[in-house]
Amino acid sequence: xKTKFYGKHFxxxxxxxxxELETVLSLALDLKEKxxxxxxxxxxxxxxxxxxxxxxxxxxxxxxxxxxxQLGGNSHDLAAESLQLSHGDTPKxxxxxxxxxxxxxxxxxxxWRVGNxxxxxxxxxxxxxxxxxxxxxxxxxxxxxxxxxxxxxxETLKDKKIVMSWAxxxxxxxxxxxxxxxxxxxxxxGVDVTLAYPExxxxxxxxxxxxxxxxxxxxxxxxxxxxxxxxxxxxxxxYPKSWGPLVTTSDPEKGKQIINKYKNWICDAxxxxxxxxxxxxxxxxxxxxxxxxxxxxxxxxxSAVFDQAENRLHVQKAILALTMGGK
Amino acid sequence: xKTKFYGKHFxxxxxxxxxELETVLSLALDLKEKxxxxxxxxxxxxxxxxxxxxxxxxxxxxxxxxxxxQLGGNSHDLAAESLQLSHGDTPKxxxxxxxxxxxxxxxxxxxWRVGNxxxxxxxxxxxxxxxxxxxxxxxxxxxxxxxxxxxxxxETLKDKKIVMSWAxxxxxxxxxxxxxxxxxxxxxxGVDVTLAYPExxxxxxxxxxxxxxxxxxxxxxxxxxxxxxxxxxxxxxxYPKSWGPLVTTSDPEKGKQIINKYKNWICDAxxxxxxxxxxxxxxxxxxxxxxxxxxxxxxxxxSAVFDQAENRLHVQKAILALTMGGK
Amino acid sequence: xKTKFYGKHFxxxxxxxxxELETVLSLALDLKEKxxxxxxxxxxxxxxxxxxxxxxxxxxxxxxxxxxxQLGGNSHDLAAESLQLSHGDTPKxxxxxxxxxxxxxxxxxxxWRVGNxxxxxxxxxxxxxxxxxxxxxxxxxxxxxxxxxxxxxxETLKDKKIVMSWAxxxxxxxxxxxxxxxxxxxxxxGVDVTLAYPExxxxxxxxxxxxxxxxxxxxxxxxxxxxxxxxxxxxxxxYPKSWGPLVTTSDPEKGKQIINKYKNWICDAxxxxxxxxxxxxxxxxxxxxxxxxxxxxxxxxxSAVFDQAENRLHVQKAILALTMGGK
Numbered sequence: 001x002k003t004k005f006y007g008k009h010f011x012x013x014x015x016x017x018x019x020e021l022e023t024v025l026s027l028a029l030d031l032k033e034k035x036x037x038x039x040x041x042x043x044x045x046x047x048x049x050x051x052x053x054x055x056x057x058x059x060x061x062x063x064x065x066x067x068x069x070q071l072g073g074n075s076h077d078l079a080a081e082s083l084q085l086s087h088g089d090t091p092k093x094x095x096x097x098x099x100x101x102x103x104x105x106x107x108x109x110x111x112w113r114v115g116n117x118x119x120x121x122x123x124x125x126x127x128x129x130x131x132x133x134x135x136x137x138x139x140x141x142x143x144x145x146x147x148x149x150x151x152x153x154x155e156t157l158k159d160k161k162i163v164m165s166w167a168x169x170x171x172x173x174x175x176x177x178x179x180x181x182x183x184x185x186x187x188x189x190g191v192d193v194t195l196a197y198p199e200x201x202x203x204x205x206x207x208x209x210x211x212x213x214x215x216x217x218x219x220x221x222x223x224x225x226x227x228x229x230x231x232x233x234x235x236x237x238x239y240p241k242s243w244g245p246l247v248t249t250s251d252p253e254k255g256k257q258i259i260n261k262y263k264n265w266i267c268d269a270x271x272x273x274x275x276x277x278x279x280x281x282x283x284x285x286x287x288x289x290x291x292x293x294x295x296x297x298x299x300x301x302x303s304a305v306f307d308q309a310e311n312r313l314h315v316q317k318a319i320l321a322l323t324m325g326g327k
Numbered sequence: 328x329k330t331k332f333y334g335k336h337f338x339x340x341x342x343x344x345x346x347e348l349e350t351v352l353s354l355a356l357d358l359k360e361k362x363x364x365x366x367x368x369x370x371x372x373x374x375x376x377x378x379x380x381x382x383x384x385x386x387x388x389x390x391x392x393x394x395x396x397q398l399g400g401n402s403h404d405l406a407a408e409s410l411q412l413s414h415g416d417t418p419k420x421x422x423x424x425x426x427x428x429x430x431x432x433x434x435x436x437x438x439w440r441v442g443n444x445x446x447x448x449x450x451x452x453x454x455x456x457x458x459x460x461x462x463x464x465x466x467x468x469x470x471x472x473x474x475x476x477x478x479x480x481x482e483t484l485k486d487k488k489i490v491m492s493w494a495x496x497x498x499x500x501x502x503x504x505x506x507x508x509x510x511x512x513x514x515x516x517g518v519d520v521t522l523a524y525p526e527x528x529x530x531x532x533x534x535x536x537x538x539x540x541x542x543x544x545x546x547x548x549x550x551x552x553x554x555x556x557x558x559x560x561x562x563x564x565x566y567p568k569s570w571g572p573l574v575t576t577s578d579p580e581k582g583k584q585i586i587n588k589y590k591n592w593i594c595d596a597x598x599x600x601x602x603x604x605x606x607x608x609x610x611x612x613x614x615x616x617x618x619x620x621x622x623x624x625x626x627x628x629x630s631a632v633f634d635q636a637e638n639r640l641h642v643q644k645a646i647l648a649l650t651m652g653g654k
Numbered sequence: 655x656k657t658k659f660y661g662k663h664f665x666x667x668x669x670x671x672x673x674e675l676e677t678v679l680s681l682a683l684d685l686k687e688k689x690x691x692x693x694x695x696x697x698x699x700x701x702x703x704x705x706x707x708x709x710x711x712x713x714x715x716x717x718x719x720x721x722x723x724q725l726g727g728n729s730h731d732l733a734a735e736s737l738q739l740s741h742g743d744t745p746k747x748x749x750x751x752x753x754x755x756x757x758x759x760x761x762x763x764x765x766w767r768v769g770n771x772x773x774x775x776x777x778x779x780x781x782x783x784x785x786x787x788x789x790x791x792x793x794x795x796x797x798x799x800x801x802x803x804x805x806x807x808x809e810t811l812k813d814k815k816i817v818m819s820w821a822x823x824x825x826x827x828x829x830x831x832x833x834x835x836x837x838x839x840x841x842x843x844g845v846d847v848t849l850a851y852p853e854x855x856x857x858x859x860x861x862x863x864x865x866x867x868x869x870x871x872x873x874x875x876x877x878x879x880x881x882x883x884x885x886x887x888x889x890x891x892x893y894p895k896s897w898g899p900l901v902t903t904s905d906p907e908k909g910k911q912i913i914n915k916y917k918n919w920i921c922d923a924x925x926x927x928x929x930x931x932x933x934x935x936x937x938x939x940x941x942x943x944x945x946x947x948x949x950x951x952x953x954x955x956x957s958a959v960f961d962q963a964e965n966r967l968h969v970q971k972a973i974l975a976l977t978m979g980g981k
Contacts (some may be wrong), residue, residue, distance in 0.1 A: 040372065040373060042373060045694065046694060046696060046723055046724055046725075046726055047723065048719065048720045048723045048724070050716060058405075058416055058421075058424070059424060061405075062377060062403065062405070062424070062425060062428050062429070063428050065375065065401070065403045065428075066375045066428035066429050069373055069374065069375045069400070069401040069429075070373055070375070071373075072373050073723070074401070074719070074723040074728070076716065076719045076731075077403075078712075078715075078716070089712055089939075089940050090943075093939065093940065094712075096960050096963075097712070097713060097716070097939075097960065097963045097964075098716060100960065100963065100964040100967070101716055101717050101719075101720035101964070101967050102716070102720050102723075285416075285420065285424075286416050286420065289417075306423050306424065306427065309423075309424045309427065310424075310427040310428070313427070313428050367699065367700060369700060385732075385743055385748075385751070386751060388732075389704060389730065389732070389751070389752060389755055389756070390755050392702065392728070392730045392755075393702045393755035393756050396700055396701065396702040396727070396728040396756075397700055397702070398700075399700050401728070404730075612743075612747065612751075613743050613747065633750050633751065633754065636750075636751045636754065637751075637754040637755070640754070640755050
């Protein structure tokens, strides 16, 4: 267990050591139990977290709000358009000024090739922790909630077949950050993962290299397939989720044409039958019902999507309490 | 006095027993006194209430925010358009996910034939209390504040002439929920009420049936008139308020034509002179000044509109504290 | 030191005595120290401050939010357009109703010839303190932060050359409230100030008369020049900031033509060289970089703009705690 977290940014899981992430998961479980007991956890009493949204959100926003409430602090939702962020304030000014007022700055900025850069610029200029609530590259809080859910449901990650798969959805803009952060985190933990996608939906090469590097060091393995049936076969965990062919093309029209070639990549009952009987279905929500996944699967007994959503709350409380909580 | 409230939804007053509503009114008075004394009432310390607005509001929003503050908790204003509620999240997901994060969900959704249905769907899927901040059918918190104000001003409801009347206003969209919830609540308390409206402005038949059923059981009486002067004669309480001819027509153009036939249904000094000298004037605000009511009346000594507005705060604190406060 | 502040509005510094403002500055320093020590200051525990924005803001909003958090209370950001403020609720109703729910009302309303009038109307109708977060005439919290920063950097105001100067910026709408409140406050403290502007940018005559009256009573002096170089010569503090030629013309097109005559009124390194070596550069932000000021100056060692921004937080906490904190 690590104990020195105060002032640490949480921009992606890769910047944190495995032991640090394990401390987070352990604390998250503890906070979840206290929540069930209605026990107070005011680790951030009267402290301030700013939530900067360049892209709106239901789960992300409401889970961060509840997290700060339960830690005894306050959060403030700053929609970029309602501030003067567009005319005048640079990331430097946002970082310098907000960190002189509050105790943490959480940012969601998903614009391709822009979001991550922006968050990093704020972080460099901030004297308090900066949190990545999702960017064009990473979604580290989601990955932590995903891992926590798998651990709760499966107890061990050893000898489990864990599948991250692309799924069909008609919208082009679905972000690539979810699979990327999932793969990175699991490779940090030395877990074997199967990644399935039609060829045009490859992930960013620098992420794949980092996953390979992690696997080399910690001992995990990544299997890649372009056949969703092969991926689902005997799986313990499936996480079928749409993302855009961003690495292949930046032309939305061309992107749409590519996507529409793969309408059969829906997660339905026949595909779930290929997996183990106790295989769980994951999705970060919102899902395109009837397109990405059938109601039967997402509302069925194998679905763990609401556990996943709830765990967002607890991993976030753990990370906020550890990094914003010191003197 | 009732004591088991934890986890109870408050979707309309009809679902609550008279004794339960009496407990609410008694607690509201107690909380109002403590507020005057600047005494702390942290019954919901560090707890979270989500406020979902499909229709914006001044009184409703600010009174719920202050209510949670004074109870030691937090509220978060979620405007439907700023979330992803339109593309992706169903009422089921809203109920499941928000109730896994927070301790209460309050919703305002006034769309005709849609709002009440939505709120009920969220409630069915929520593990924490759901509150109706106004829908197309009901406005139960307003009715509780109305009743509290009458009780404060008149001490007893016995042998009082209480009048709910339609009033002229040029906008078609004024909701029907206020008179409906008022009539329902007063019939639960066995109070005699006079209802006045031009024929095209009848209330929903299912509401009128419930009022009749309540009156049969508890002993109150409902008198209906289409003559506003007759209604105001010797009244102790008048509540003249515009609503749309929604039950008669769903065509806005036709609705407007109907409304414009009744410009003389304004609450003015001559009409107030028909009532008792100490008759009080109620309105849930905002009022269309010069159209629904003259400045002379709404700003005059008989007006109790600011008491009514303030009492929103205290009845809401009572209901939130009772339902969200347990373990 | 003064001790009776409860219930006092803070609409401009002129309404407060010098001793009262000194108490604020002294408390602000104390609260800043406690903030550095991470010591709790819950003077407004569970109290409510409403923030009414008719004009959005980054610094103002986030600093008031953090201020209330650190005082143990809550704030609620009410954007005028998201409420029903436009259709129905008068300033009277806003004052009466919000003051029956919460413990303070802060308003930002910068519309020329409208904002100050609106804030005063709310104040007259409010039973709790009303705070001017900037109007068309005044920006009193900014002026207090400006003064606090000068005192921190220069220790004494005696025999210092303090310069408020107009600066070039391409937008017409920059408010005149900042120089006006700065001049007023410094004249209340008997400080000598040099005011520099091109002739068309004179301040409101009633403000200039009040400054002259203050100077007569307390002993300060105001020097006016239309030459920026003359103003900067041997200065200890420079505060070059754009504002519109509002007193000269209300025609935006004509205003723009006037502004564009003075592109050389930029604060750059050569101008800073005219001042004393330890002269500090002030700006209330956001600055038009490359237009109002060069990056070299605003990011350089003489710039105190981030201290100024941070001090907003501490003077606001002081004023809120003093006025909202009693019984």
